[in-house]
Amino acid sequence: MKRRVKRSRPSRRSSVRRVSRSHKALYTGNHPEPLVSVIIPAMNEAGTIAAAIAEARKVHSRCEVIVVVNGSSDGTAEIAASCGGRVISYVEPLGHDVGRSVGAESAKGDILLFTDGDLVIPASQLRPFMAAVKGGADIALNDYSGPVHRSRPHPVVLSKHALNILLRRPDLKGCSMTAVPHALSRRALDTLGSGILSSPPVAQAKAILEGLKIEAAHKVPVGRMNVIRPKADGTDPLQQIIVADHLRAISLVLESGGERAGFSDGTRRREMVR
Amino acid sequence: MRIGIHPKSAGRSRASASRRMRVLHGTAKRQKLRMRKGPKSVRAAGSGRTIGRTAAGSGLRTAGRSSGKAVWRPPALRGKLSVIITACNEETTLRSVLKEAERLKPEEIIVVLNGCVDNSFRRARQSDKAIVVHCPDAAGHDVGRAIGAKISRGDILLFLDGDMAIPAPALFPFAAAVDRGADVALNDLNPLLPVFGECDDVTRCKMFLNMALGREDLGAGSMTAVPHALSRRIVDVVGPQALSVPPKAQAAAILEKLHVQNAGTVNVIKRNRIRNGNTGAGNGVEQLIIGDHAEALAELLARGASGLPWQENGADSRRLLAAWRNGI
Numbered sequence: 391m392k393r394r395v396k397r398s399r400p401s402r403r404s405s406v407r408r409v410s411r412s413h414k415a416l417y418t419g420n421h422p423e424p425l426v427s428v429i430i431p432a433m434n435e436a437g438t439i440a441a442a443i444a445e446a447r448k449v450h451s452r453c454e455v456i457v458v459v460n461g462s463s464d465g466t467a468e469i470a471a472s473c474g475g476r477v478i479s480y481v482e483p484l485g486h487d488v489g490r491s492v493g494a495e496s497a498k499g500d501i502l503l504f505t506d507g508d509l510v511i512p513a514s515q516l517r518p519f520m521a522a523v524k525g526g527a528d529i530a531l532n533d534y535s536g537p538v539h540r541s542r543p544h545p546v547v548l549s550k551h552a553l554n555i556l557l558r559r560p561d562l563k564g565c566s567m568t569a570v571p572h573a574l575s576r577r578a579l580d581t582l583g584s585g586i587l588s589s590p591p592v593a594q595a596k597a598i599l600e601g602l603k604i605e606a607a608h609k610v611p612v613g614r615m616n617v618i619r620p621k622a623d624g625t626d627p628l629q630q631i632i633v634a635d636h637l638r639a640i641s642l643v644l645e646s647g648g649e650r651a652g653f654s655d656g657t658r659r660r661e662m663v664r
Numbered sequence: 665m666r667i668g669i670h671p672k673s674a675g676r677s678r679a680s681a682s683r684r685m686r687v688l689h690g691t692a693k694r695q696k697l698r699m700r701k702g703p704k705s706v707r708a709a710g711s712g713r714t715i716g717r718t719a720a721g722s723g724l725r726t727a728g729r730s731s732g733k734a735v736w737r738p739p740a741l742r743g744k745l746s747v748i749i750t751a752c753n754e755e756t757t758l759r760s761v762l763k764e765a766e767r768l769k770p771e772e773i774i775v776v777l778n779g780c781v782d783n784s785f786r787r788a789r790q791s792d793k794a795i796v797v798h799c800p801d802a803a804g805h806d807v808g809r810a811i812g813a814k815i816s817r818g819d820i821l822l823f824l825d826g827d828m829a830i831p832a833p834a835l836f837p838f839a840a841a842v843d844r845g846a847d848v849a850l851n852d853l854n855p856l857l858p859v860f861g862e863c864d865d866v867t868r869c870k871m872f873l874n875m876a877l878g879r880e881d882l883g884a885g886s887m888t889a890v891p892h893a894l895s896r897r898i899v900d901v902v903g904p905q906a907l908s909v910p911p912k913a914q915a916a917a918i919l920e921k922l923h924v925q926n927a928g929t930v931n932v933i934k935r936n937r938i939r940n941g942n943t944g945a946g947n948g949v950e951q952l953i954i955g956d957h958a959e960a961l962a963e964l965l966a967r968g969a970s971g972l973p974w975q976e977n978g979a980d981s982r983r984l985l986a987a988w989r990n991g992i
Contacts, residue, residue, distance in 0.1 A: 548875055640961055654952055656948060
């Protein structure tokens with residue numbers, strides 16, 4: 391799940407700004423032949439976008455930062471542009487996770503690193519994902535399964551686990567392309583296509599079914615930074631869309647593996663009862 | 665080594681059988697006792713059959729009386745109760761399972777012996793009430809339940825497994841729930857589960873299926889687990905053959921708007937018999953049950969899942985959602 395956080399402590403903010411300033415002295419913009427493309431969807435994230443870009447830029451010396459600004463009215467695009475990011479701007483909101491597809495479309499790097507405009511993740515916490523892809527992984531996931539220390543799991547946490555089980559990757563637990571940060575190889579992007587990245591669980595299912603190398607690379611506990619959003623009439627539409635995405639992903643698994651997703655029926659002789 | 669409960673070695677002696685019986689009725693403390701006494705029961709098998717038989721037989725009866733076993737009478741049910749017991753080499757426990765079933769005063773008891781090569785048939789025949797269906801070649805997992813359901817005539821179908829004797833008073837709530845109008849009365853294992861992070865994959869599948877069906881409230885409640893009771897109506901609606909794949913039958917029942925509920929808690933996790941193939945992650949039974957849940961989800965997806973909250977309204981819903989999240 392995408393996590394939202396706004397830095398509020400002034401002391402923290404000032405230190406982040408100092409870092410970004412020193413950074414601008416070193417790099418004025420995106421590298422012409424980037425190794426890493428960092429894709430940052432942003433929607434009204436004026437408060438965090440500068441720091442997010444600054445951290446993203448420190449990931450590698452050959453780096454481009456692509457900011458997909460959509461549905462914003464708070465000057466996010468202007469701030470992103472002043473930080474030297476390549477800004478792709480839409481007046482209307484693109485839709486949940488659609489920014490990832492748009493950003494991936496125009497990325498030039500061999501490695502695509504996805505994060506979010508509302509999260510300021512230190513570069514040191516982003517590099518392991520890049521390193522995992524460099525080391526041969528096609529998809530390097532955030533090794534974070536969400537809150538699992540309760541007996542009744544959140545539907546989204548449950549969906550992520552169930553999908554991985556049906557994909558015969560229970561070792562991935564609740565790790566999912568739904569969560570940032572994560573990184574893709576160019577090969578993964580070519581295999582999956584950029585459009586599918588708008589439905590991260592479907593992309594994950596396809597990746598595993600296509601035999602791409604997918605691994606939990608590094609843990610960034612984004613859940614702790616999460617801000618609880620208001621719920622409209624008791625139901626959370628985000629939760630619904632994510633569960634629906636997982637069901638679509640499962641239908642993909644069933645399409646490819648048959649109605650038992652390739653799992654054995656044991657010694658059942660079903661014809662004994664009609 | 666599970667020598668103590670292995671049908672071949674332990675089955676020779678009634679002593680070991682009855683010891684296990686007592687253990688099954690006993691408390692958690694006695695459970696521990698079984699672990700220690702396991703190998704001993706094998707020695708008892710060699711030491712003398714007659715002694716074992718008399719001592720254990722009478723001991724059990726008195727123990728039963730003194731603990732108030734004989735006093736319990738099942739409250740009246742409006743519908744006719746069929747108890748369906750499936751067993752695969754359960755000679756050591758089948759007799760006590762049958763006794764508990766008889767205490768419920770059912771209309772009929774059906775024992776489906778699934779590929780038994782031990783004395784299960786003889787044990788089943790010792791009950792004058794039981795209708796015994798003997799399938800010498802194994803029919804596979806859960807198919808026995810479907811066979812039992814097919815030949816049953818009752819209004820309430822209570823499903824038990826021959827490997828564990830559950831006291832009749834603990835079984836009654838399942839039958840009672842169906843008698844009161846439930847179509848599926850499940851064993852509520854939720855209070856016994858660890859935190860989600862420590863659950864096994866099968867439990868996670870059960871929870872996910874219920875959630876996807878809009879029945880998050882059922883938790884891990886599943887027709888895969890016994891004991892559970894069914895109404896005649898669900899058998900008519902989904903067909904007896906559907907019971908061969910319990911999660912799929914459960915999905916069909918919920919999609920058909922039948923009344924599915926948790927009806928009682930019997931700790932079958934602790935008591936479950938350890939067999940080759942059902943222990944450890946990635947074991948055969950686990951894979952089978954995960955496959956069953958895949959089938960159930962296929963059923964759900966094939967029906968379009970209308971009425972469930974997980975609707976996809978195309979790209980537009982994503983856009984509106986994004987806007988909502990940003991308060992636009």
